[in-house]
Amino acid sequence: MAFEGERDSCTEAILAACFDVSNGLGAGFRESVYERALLFELELRGLQVAQQVQYPVSYKGQHVGHYVADLVVEDRVIVELKCVEALVMPHTAQCIGHLRASGLRVALLINFQRPKLEWKRISL
Numbered sequence: 001m002a003f004e005g006e007r008d009s010c011t012e013a014i015l016a017a018c019f020d021v022s023n024g025l026g027a028g029f030r031e032s033v034y035e036r037a038l039l040f041e042l043e044l045r046g047l048q049v050a051q052q053v054q055y056p057v058s059y060k061g062q063h064v065g066h067y068v069a070d071l072v073v074e075d076r077v078i079v080e081l082k083c084v085e086a087l088v089m090p091h092t093a094q095c096i097g098h099l100r101a102s103g104l105r106v107a108l109l110i111n112f113q114r115p116k117l118e119w120k121r122i123s124l
Contacts, residue, residue: 010074022116067098077107078106078108084111
């Protein structure tokens, strides 16, 4: 059960950083700007963050491609960033693919495009 509590505190810390970035920058920038700002904010908070992490995808033992996660925090939460009018099912499906490829259990889907931060927690 300790892992559940750790994961929840990790996602809470990530979301707090996302809200700070959203409030600080506002809407209207490219995804890469938010990614760099969030990377900086998470590191300021003492979290371990990896950027543009590739995960291989195999089918019947054959490598068939890869997924690239925007950010991976503390080696356990994938953070997928978007700058779109609204989050839709293909964005959720992308996160599920990231989780399956990585073996991780939790992803946060974050949309910085709107004046109010939009987010979704996805878990397997």
